[in-house]
Amino acid sequence: MEELHADVVLVGGGSAGCVLAARLSEDPARRVVLIEAGTRITDPDVDRPELWPFIQNRNYDWAYRTTPQTGTAGRVHEWPRGRGVGGSSNLHAMAHMRGDRRDFARWAAETGDQRWSWEGLLPAFRKLETADRADGATADADWDAVHGSDGPLPVLRPTGESSPLVVDYLAAWQGLGVPGIPDHNHGDMVGATPNSLTIRDGRRVTASEAYLDPALGRPNLTLLDGAQVHRLVLDGSRVAGVAVTRDGRDLLVRGDAVILTAGSIGDPLLLMRSGIGDPAVLAAAGVGTTLASAGVGGNLHDHLLGAGNLYRARREVPPTRLQLSEAMTYLPADGPAAIAADRSSGPGPDVVIGCVVGPSASEVLAPRLPAIPAGGAYTLLFGVTNPTSRGSLRITGPDLDDAPVIEPAYLTTAHDRETFRRALELAREVGAAPELADWRAEEILPGPGVRSVDELDAFIAEAVITHHHPVGTLRMGADESAPVDAALRFRGLDNLWVVDGSVIPSITAGPVHAAVLAIAESFAESFAESSDPAR
Ligand SMILES: Cc1cc2nc3c(=O)[nH]c(=O)nc-3n(C[C@H](O)[C@H](O)[C@H](O)COP(=O)(O)OP(=O)(O)OC[C@H]3O[C@@H](n4cnc5c(N)ncnc54)[C@H](O)[C@@H]3O)c2cc1C
Incomplete structure (x- = not known):
C-alpha cells in the first residue's frame, strides 16, 4: 500500500481544518497533510450570499438526515454539512457571532481552564478577523479593544x-x-x-479562501482532496496513521500528530469505525472495541x-x-x-x-x-x-x-x-x-x-x-467521562487531538462558526508553542 508521512495529519478540510492547515504550516520545518473527503467547490452560486438556502443537496453536501423526532411531531430533519475544501463554510449563512461571555464562562467551568473563557479566547477572536469598524468610524478605542484589524477573515458590519x-x-x-x-x-x-457577516465585496468568504488558499503554495503543506479517511490505524496507545481511499486507491498517511477536524458528525463516526467508542454501540454495528470511550457521539445538541x-x-x-x-x-x-x-x-x-x-x-x-x-x-x-x-449519533456498520x-x-x-x-x-x-x-x-x-x-x-x-449548529459530540471537559481534555487531546491516545465543533461542551448563544475558528486559532497557538506535543 502507498504510504505518506507527515509531522501533522489533519483529517477534514472544513472550517477548523483550513485554520489549522494554514497556521501549523507557518513553520516551514513542520510537514502538514490536510485530508478532505470532498474536492474544491467551483459552483458560482456558493459565492452569492442570498442563495445560501438554495445550495443544499448538491454534490458538496453530505445531506444527513435525523431520525423522526418525537419532540417535533415525528419529523425527520435534513442536516446539510459541507463536503469539500472549506467544509460547511461553503454552505453556511455567513453570520459571524462569537457568543456571549456567559457561554465561555461555562466552557471554562466545564474544562477547569480559563483558556476557554471570554477573556482567554479574545486574542483568538481578534486574530482571526479583519472587522469593519462600527459606522465607518476611523478611530474607536472600545471597538479596537475587542476586534481585529488584520486577520484572514473579513467581517462586514453592514x-x-x-x-x-x-x-x-x-x-x-x-x-x-x-x-x-x-x-x-x-x-x-x-x-x-x-448581523455581522463574512462577506467581502458582495461575495461569501469561506474558511478556505481566508486561510487555506494563501498557504497552499508552501512546500511543507499538502492537500489531499477527494480522499476519505476510513479509520485510524492504532499502534498501542498511539495513532500510527490514517487509512484513506483516494481515486480508488488505498493509502496510509502516517503522522507524528493526528488531529481530527472532520466536524461534529465526521469525527465521532470515524472514531467508532476505528473501534473507539461505547462498546455496546460498536458491537451492535459489528465493530470490535479497541478503546472504550462511552462519551463518543454523545452530548449532541443543536x-x-x-x-x-x-x-x-x-x-x-x-x-x-x-x-x-x-x-x-x-x-x-x-x-x-x-x-x-x-x-x-x-x-x-x-x-x-x-x-x-x-x-x-x-x-x-x-x-x-x-x-x-x-x-x-x-x-x-x-x-x-x-x-x-x-x-447522540452512532454508526450502523463498519x-x-x-x-x-x-x-x-x-x-x-x-x-x-x-x-x-x-x-x-x-x-x-x-x-x-x-x-x-x-x-x-x-x-x-x-x-x-x-x-x-x-x-x-x-x-x-x-x-x-x-x-445548522450541531455540536458537542466529542465534548471537552475536566471530568474523565469527557472524551477530550481541556488541551483538546483525545483521552486514552497519546498523539490524537480533536479541534472543531465537536469539542464544544455546551453551545454558544448564537451561530457557532466564529467559535469554531477561535478554538482552532487557540489550539494552533498552543501547539506551536509546545516543542514536541506528539510525545
Ligand atoms: C446550511 C448551514 C448554515 C449555517 N449557517 C451558519 C451561520 O450563518 N453562522 C455560523 O456561525 N455558523 C453557521 N453554520 C455552522 C458552521 O458552518 C459550522 O458549525 C462550521 O463550519 C463547522 O466547522 P467544522 O470545522 O467543525 O466542520 P466542517 O466545516 O463541517 O468540516 C468538516 C470537514 O471534514 C470533512 N470530512 C468529514 N468526514 C471525513 C472523512 N472521513 N475523511 C475526510 N474528510 C472528512 C468534511 O467533508 C468537511 O469538509 C451553518 C452550517 C450550515 C450547514
Whole structure:
C-alpha cells in the first residue's frame, strides 16, 4: 500500500481544518497533510450570499438526515454539512457571532481552564478577523479593544445596507426598550443590531479562501482532496496513521500528530469505525472495541429556529442586498424589562428573534400556505439560545457507506419547550409594534387563533427547523467521562487531538462558526508553542 508521512495529519478540510492547515504550516520545518473527503467547490452560486438556502443537496453536501423526532411531531430533519475544501463554510449563512461571555464562562467551568473563557479566547477572536469598524468610524478605542484589524477573515458590519424592513424591525425593539448594541461580538449579545457577516465585496468568504488558499503554495503543506479517511490505524496507545481511499486507491498517511477536524458528525463516526467508542454501540454495528470511550457521539445538541412567525406584508418587501436573515436580537426570556443597565452582569440571552426579508416556513407548514407573491411577506424567526436537550449519533456498520443514526432529541426538555413558547410570544410582541405598522397587513403564522399552551406547543413542533449548529459530540471537559481534555487531546491516545465543533461542551448563544475558528486559532497557538506535543 502507498504510504505518506507527515509531522501533522489533519483529517477534514472544513472550517477548523483550513485554520489549522494554514497556521501549523507557518513553520516551514513542520510537514502538514490536510485530508478532505470532498474536492474544491467551483459552483458560482456558493459565492452569492442570498442563495445560501438554495445550495443544499448538491454534490458538496453530505445531506444527513435525523431520525423522526418525537419532540417535533415525528419529523425527520435534513442536516446539510459541507463536503469539500472549506467544509460547511461553503454552505453556511455567513453570520459571524462569537457568543456571549456567559457561554465561555461555562466552557471554562466545564474544562477547569480559563483558556476557554471570554477573556482567554479574545486574542483568538481578534486574530482571526479583519472587522469593519462600527459606522465607518476611523478611530474607536472600545471597538479596537475587542476586534481585529488584520486577520484572514473579513467581517462586514453592514450598517447602511440593511433592508428598510430590518431598519424598522430594529427600531421596534428599541421602542420596546431593547438597547442598540455595536455588534454581536463584544461579549454581551443582549440587544438589537444587524448581523455581522463574512462577506467581502458582495461575495461569501469561506474558511478556505481566508486561510487555506494563501498557504497552499508552501512546500511543507499538502492537500489531499477527494480522499476519505476510513479509520485510524492504532499502534498501542498511539495513532500510527490514517487509512484513506483516494481515486480508488488505498493509502496510509502516517503522522507524528493526528488531529481530527472532520466536524461534529465526521469525527465521532470515524472514531467508532476505528473501534473507539461505547462498546455496546460498536458491537451492535459489528465493530470490535479497541478503546472504550462511552462519551463518543454523545452530548449532541443543536439550535432550532421556529419558521416562523410569518406576516403578510402591506407594502412590497424589497429583496435583500445581504442575506435573507439580516438581524437577530438576543434577549432574556423575561423580555425587555429584564435587561439590566450593566448587561455583562445582568440576565444573559435566553431567546433569539430574527428578521427574515421574505417568507420562511418549515417543510410541513410551507405547503399549507396561501400563494405569496414576491415581496409579499416577511418572517420573524424565534429560538432558544442554550437548549438543554441532548441526543447522540452512532454508526450502523463498519463502512463509510453505512448511514449513521442521528438523534438530536429535539425539544425533549421542559426548559426548551417553555423557552420556545416565550420566544414566540416575544416575536409576536415585536411583530405587533407600531414601528412595523407600515409593513404589517396580518399575521399568517401561527395565526391569531393560536394562543393556548397546547396550541403553541403543537405549532412550535411543526415550525422548528435546524439552525445548522450541531455540536458537542466529542465534548471537552475536566471530568474523565469527557472524551477530550481541556488541551483538546483525545483521552486514552497519546498523539490524537480533536479541534472543531465537536469539542464544544455546551453551545454558544448564537451561530457557532466564529467559535469554531477561535478554538482552532487557540489550539494552533498552543501547539506551536509546545516543542514536541506528539510525545
Ligand atoms: C446550511 C448551514 C448554515 C449555517 N449557517 C451558519 C451561520 O450563518 N453562522 C455560523 O456561525 N455558523 C453557521 N453554520 C455552522 C458552521 O458552518 C459550522 O458549525 C462550521 O463550519 C463547522 O466547522 P467544522 O470545522 O467543525 O466542520 P466542517 O466545516 O463541517 O468540516 C468538516 C470537514 O471534514 C470533512 N470530512 C468529514 N468526514 C471525513 C472523512 N472521513 N475523511 C475526510 N474528510 C472528512 C468534511 O467533508 C468537511 O469538509 C451553518 C452550517 C450550515 C450547514
